Amino acid sequence: MLWSSPLFWIAFAVLLFWALGAYNRLMRLRSAVVQSFGSFDAHMVRLVALLGEFDAAIAVQRGRLLAGAGEQEVAALQGATTQLSASLAVARARPLQPEAVAALAAARDVLLATWLGAVGVVQPPTRALDVAPAPEAAAEPALTALSIWQIRWDEHQQQNTQAIQVFNDAVRHYNAAIAQFPASLLAWVFGFKAARAL
Secondary structure, eight states, rough: OOOOOOOHHHHHHHHHHHHHHHHHHHHHHHHHHHHHHHHHHHHHHHHHHHHHHHHHHHTTTHHHHHHHHHHHHHHHHHHHHHHHHHHHHHHHHHOHHHHHHHHHHHHHHHHHHHHHHHHHHOOOOOOOSOOOOOOHEEEEEEOOOHHHHHHHHHHHHHHHHHHHHHHHHHHHHHHHHSSSSTHHHHHHHHTTTOOOOO
């Protein structure tokens, strides 16, 4: 009988050990995606805090820095920050869900565009080289403060870019593993779904 054959039990044991190893590998790769999202999440939380500080600083200096048109851009930046915070909270709970990560990526793109719009309005264009700036404009501390905000923003963006790269690499390895036969059969049985990169 087949059940009493030693060859059957050897094959069964090999298959069982392979399945356990493949499952553990998929779980490790899935965990790596979640952990790398956690690192990105921490950077984004710091970026949201930076935007809160920027908004508070602008509110203090609103009379000196903003014309009437600038109010719209700053309000858009506040809305984009709120949208990013909400999308980040959803993606934090479900970093492997493609829809949540897609919404977060869209919110991040909106934030980038509104930041450029707000800073462009707040920070006036550079004067021509042959025109000497007025003494009061040269001494205006607000412009120096804006340069500092832009430097801080750029530093955050650099850190975010690195965190996104780590997350995207983890997603790529995970997606490749669950698509590879015969591990794809295990992925199907245990409900492993493809993740989405940022």
